[in-house]
Amino acid sequence: MAASLASKVAIITGAGGGLGKAIATAFIAAGARTVLVDINKANLDTTVAELGEKAHAVQANVAAPESVQNIIDETIKRFGTVDVLVNNAGVMDNFAPVGDVDLKIWDKVIAVNLTGPMLLSRAAIKHFLSKDTPGGVIVNIGSTASLRGNCAGAAYTTSKHALVGLTKNTAAAYHKKNIRCNIICPGAMMNTNIKDAFTNGTHAENQQLALLTMAMQPNVSELPDMANVAVYLASDTSKTLNGAVIAADGGWSAF
Numbered sequence: 001m002a003a004s005l006a007s008k009v010a011i012i013t014g015a016g017g018g019l020g021k022a023i024a025t026a027f028i029a030a031g032a033r034t035v036l037v038d039i040n041k042a043n044l045d046t047t048v049a050e051l052g053e054k055a056h057a058v059q060a061n062v063a064a065p066e067s068v069q070n071i072i073d074e075t076i077k078r079f080g081t082v083d084v085l086v087n088n089a090g091v092m093d094n095f096a097p098v099g100d101v102d103l104k105i106w107d108k109v110i111a112v113n114l115t116g117p118m119l120l121s122r123a124a125i126k127h128f129l130s131k132d133t134p135g136g137v138i139v140n141i142g143s144t145a146s147l148r149g150n151c152a153g154a155a156y157t158t159s160k161h162a163l164v165g166l167t168k169n170t171a172a173a174y175h176k177k178n179i180r181c182n183i184i185c186p187g188a189m190m191n192t193n194i195k196d197a198f199t200n201g202t203h204a205e206n207q208q209l210a211l212l213t214m215a216m217q218p219n220v221s222e223l224p225d226m227a228n229v230a231v232y233l234a235s236d237t238s239k240t241l242n243g244a245v246i247a248a249d250g251g252w253s254a255f
């Protein structure tokens with residue numbers, strides 16, 4: 001059975017570009033109506049204009065508690081409900097290991113990559129449980145850095161490992177309430193803006209060490225291929241998956 005998202009309403013964070021935009025595009029192609037969330041208004045507006053009437057923009061910082069309920073409220077106002085949440089917004093660190101962590105970078109990475117998904121999940125779950133027929137799906141976007149120790153710096157690696165914990169706890173706590181939560185762990189992807197984090201330089205020694213592991217990645221994943229994994233996880237076709245940690249890296253993390 002092909003994965004369909006017909007009649008589903010999905011919130012996708014970090015959807016102004018990169019993987020989030022690819023996920024929104026694939027969700028709409030599968031029949032969903034989507035709310036695209038991003039902190040970057042210019043990118044968000046351009047993307048929503050491109051995607052048409054099944055895309056609605058909400059500019060927000062996912063790490064700001066005061067913004068998050070508004071994302072849910074705006075979605076219900078525009079499309080009547082929320083069925084799927086994709087916690088995709090994320091920022092990279094500068095490859096620094098713990099001995100050289102810059103506290104500002106640490107706080108930002110943990111806030112966007114971990115506190116943001118918790119805040120959005122908390123608000124979405126309240127709505128999922130309040131429906132006449134309770135239920136919903138959460139798809140978290142992790143990384144190979146959710147599974148391995150040094151594909152990035154300490155902050156990013158910690159945030160993405162912890163997101164696995166949030167995923168499994170959510171899956172277990174709500175498994176009898178028709179709510180599923182799974183995490184995709186992508187390998188390297190091109191054509192995204194995640195390298196913006198390197199504008200102020202990187203920790204060269206640890207970046208070199210981290211890049212050595214890249215030699216084990218057979219190829220760089222295409223964004224539409226990764227987005228299809230999210231479509232599958234959001235759809236009823238994957239209803240047996242809950243708390244699953246899905247390496248989507250061509251086998252890189254299998255080494």
Ligand SMILES: NC(=O)c1ccc[n+]([C@@H]2O[C@H](COP(=O)([O-])OP(=O)(O)OC[C@H]3O[C@@H](n4cnc5c(N)ncnc54)[C@H](O)[C@@H]3O)[C@@H](O)[C@H]2O)c1
Pocket residue numbers: 013014015016017018019020037038039040043060061062063087088089090091092112141142143144185186187188189190191192193194195
């Ligand atoms: N690119 C890769 O190689 C790669 C590999 C593994 C995992 N990932 C993960 O994939 C996800 C998407 O990354 P991407 O590569 O498309 O990067 P990207 O930078 O192109 O996209 C991330 C989006 O999140 C938005 N964003 C950042 N902070 C935000 C905030 N506080 N509130 C709302 N939006 C915010 C950005 O504006 C951007 O549009 C991230 O979670 C990232 O960690 C990326």
